[in-house]
Amino acid sequence: MNIMLPNLLCRDSWETLNASQTYTWGVRLGMFLHPGDLLCLYGDLGAGKTLVAQGIGHALGVKEPITSPTFTMIQLYEGSQIPLAHLIHMDLYRLRDPAEADIIGIWEFIRDDTIVLIEWPQIITDQLPPDRYELHMAGSGEAPREMSLSFLGNRAVRWDQWKNIKGTMIKDKETALEVPDN
Ligand SMILES: Nc1ncnc2c1ncn2[C@@H]1O[C@H](COP(=O)(O)OP(=O)(O)OP(=O)(O)O)[C@@H](O)[C@H]1O
Numbered sequence: 001m002n003i004m005l006p007n008l009l010c011r012d013s014w015e016t017l018n019a020s021q022t023y024t025w026g027v028r029l030g031m032f033l034h035p036g037d038l039l040c041l042y043g044d045l046g047a048g049k050t051l052v053a054q055g056i057g058h059a060l061g062v063k064e065p066i067t068s069p070t071f072t073m074i075q076l077y078e079g080s081q082i083p084l085a086h087l088i089h090m091d092l093y094r095l096r097d098p099a100e101a102d103i104i105g106i107w108e109f110i111r112d113d114t115i116v117l118i119e120w121p122q123i124i125t126d127q128l129p130p131d132r133y134e135l136h137m138a139g140s141g142e143a144p145r146e147m148s149l150s151f152l153g154n155r156a157v158r159w160d161q162w163k164n165i166k167g168t169m170i171k172d173k174e175t176a177l178e179v180p181d182n
């Protein structure tokens with residue numbers, strides 16, 4: 001009998017001991033993501049969500065500094081690597097009502113040619129596309145971070161690929177990358 005496993009089982013966890021390791025995981029994720037992907041970033045204030053976004057931007061060849069879009073809520077960056085991707089970085093911390101997501105036009109940014117990162121997506125969880133990645137980060141201050149990546153909906157088809165290339169990525173870049181000054 002062919003039993004479908006719940007997607008939540010497609011979840012990988014690891015620990016980072018400092019900011020440069022977290023940033024480096026962002027770079028690795030950026031190398032893995034494709035245009036059309038949505039990655040939701042969960043974690044308390046200061047967990048390192050924006051740091052991961054900066055690493056992803058680095059992997060995509062974004063030249064501008066990636067800063068926290070807490071006030072603008074939505075920030076667009078242009079990648080310069082192939083495959084060429086636009087990068088949208090959202091921070092919904094200040095969203096108070098899910099209906100505001102429609103007003104600021106969040107859904108128009110989730111497109112096939114764009115990688116979308118959303119910090120603080122909790123308020124729109126029910127409205128999010130089912131096919132997405134979720135990165136949960138626990139820890140703050142100088143403490144290590146527990147990071148956990150889930151493959152939801154049809155993104156589960158890339159689970160094996162992630163497991164295969166994760167080991168290679170770590171071997172290729174044993175030293176953590178330096179976090180750039182923004
Ligand atoms: N192991 C670690 N991983 C991630 N960040 C770390 C770590 N150790 C220390 N830090 C520091 O924690 C801070 C994380 O800040 P960042 O802006 O990325 O958090 P955030 O999750 O985006 O917060 P917010 O919810 O306010 O947007 C950085 O100053 C970083 O240097």
Ligand SMILES: [Mg+2]
Pocket residue numbers: 049050051068091119
């Ligand atoms: Mg942030």
